Amino acid sequence: ALRSYENWYFKPLGKGYYNILSSADGEYCLSVQNNNAYNGALVVLSEDFDAMGSQWKFMLTSGGAYKLTPRCGAVGDYALRALDAIVTVQRYTDDTDYSDEWYIPGLTDAFLLGIPEPGHAHAEPFSTVSGYLNAMGYATNQYDFANAQGCMAAIMNSTIFFSRSHGGQTSIQLNDSYMSVANINYLPAGALSDTKLVVYGACDTAAGGAGATNLVNATAAQGARSVVGFKVSVYCSETNIWTKAFFDQLAAGKTIEQACLQADILTAQSWSLDITTDSWYIAGSSTQVLT
Numbered sequence: 144a145l146r147s148y149e150n151w152y153f154k155p156l157g158k159g160y161y162n163i164l165s166s167a168d169g170e171y172c173l174s175v176q177n178n179n180a181y182n183g184a185l186v187v188l189s190e191d192f193d194a195m196g197s198q199w200k201f202m203l204t205s206g207g208a209y210k211l212t213p214r215c216g217a218v219g220d221y222a223l224r225a226l227d228a229i230v231t232v233q234r235y236t237d238d239t240d241y242s243d244e245w246y247i248p249g250l251t252d253a254f255l256l257g258i259p260e261p262g263h264a265h266a267e268p269f270s271t272v273s274g275y276l277n278a279m280g281y282a283t284n285q286y287d288f289a290n291a292q293g294c295m296a297a298i299m300n301s302t303i304f305f306s307r308s309h310g311g312q313t314s315i316q317l318n319d320s321y322m323s324v325a326n327i328n329y330l331p332a333g334a335l336s337d338t339k340l341v342v343y344g345a346c347d348t349a350a351g352g353a354g355a356t357n358l359v360n361a362t363a364a365q366g367a368r369s370v371v372g373f374k375v376s377v378y379c380s381e382t383n384i385w386t387k388a389f390f391d392q393l394a395a396g397k398t399i400e401q402a403c404l405q406a407d408i409l410t411a412q413s414w415s416l417d418i419t420t421d422s423w424y425i426a427g428s429s430t431q432v433l434t
Contacts, residue, residue, distance in 0.1 A: 155282045160198040160214060172197050173223075175232055180216030186223060186230040199223070203286050203293050208244035210235050246296075252281035254301040256294065258308035258317055259287055265307035265344075268383045272305065275394040279434050294322040295330060298367070303340045303433070305390075307382070310345025310372075312357045324361040336366030339433065340399070342389070344382050348372035349424035363426035369399045374422040378414075385410045385420035393433050400429035 174189035175196030195215035211223035257266030309316040314323035349372035359372035388409040392402035
């Protein structure tokens with residue numbers, strides 16, 4: 144088992160930054176020495192939690208690990224690095240030197256992934272949704288890039304995963320690849336058992352409903368407690384309206400199913416075209432409450 148001084152926890156500071164504190168006593172945090180980031184700058188234990196060198200941002204890499212960038216090194220893209228038992232910061236090398244990439248189980252409560260696409264405001268609901276999640280006590284991180292491995296890591300290591308992208312019955316589109324039923328099935332059995340809620344804000348991810356081979360059912364089969372998707376092709380703007388209403392209702396203490404039903408009513412009040420988001424489908428628990 145790990146000793147207490149080998150364990151660390153993350154204290155959220157707002158705007159995506161965290162202190163990294165030792166679980167041995169919580170009185171010291173990791174900090175760039177003298178708040179001066181350069182290649183080889185030492186990382187030390189410090190009592191100054193407010194220092195620029197003590198504030199770290201976690202950024203998902205294309206391989207599913209994280210780079211940890213100190214606030215004082217954001218401009219030069221410096222990242223935490225461990226090599227030969229020495230911990231420093233170094234200019235990030237983007238999957239060429241893995242000494243500056245880290246796997247961090249349970250990093251975030253809620254992972255919001257919006258894949259950029261011309262003409263589609265996939266990330267538009269995130270600010271509003273983050274507010275609702277924060278009100279429920281969930282810390283959020285927002286991302287606009289992931290490959291299949293990174294997306295699976297995000298689902299495994301988050302309590303709540305919400306994506307907005309294009310999709311189909313067996314996959315969602317990422318930046319330059321897809322995450323598919325095959326990827327989900329490749330995970331160890333029960334790999335998503337710590338994930339409370341997955342929402343695929345994309346077309347057709349629940350096509351066929353119960354018993355069908357679709358992304359929603361596959362995700363639930365790996366242990367995710369509640370998984371929500373749509374059985375038909377959905378309008379992008381309508382989906383943004385619906386998902387904001389859905390998370391609003393979750394914050395009000397509604398169950399997953401109640402939140403879906405109320406989101407239908409609220410969406411119909413502000414969407415003038417034909418309704419497509421009422422095709423939602425829940426795999427797993429429909430009675431879960433997140434508050």
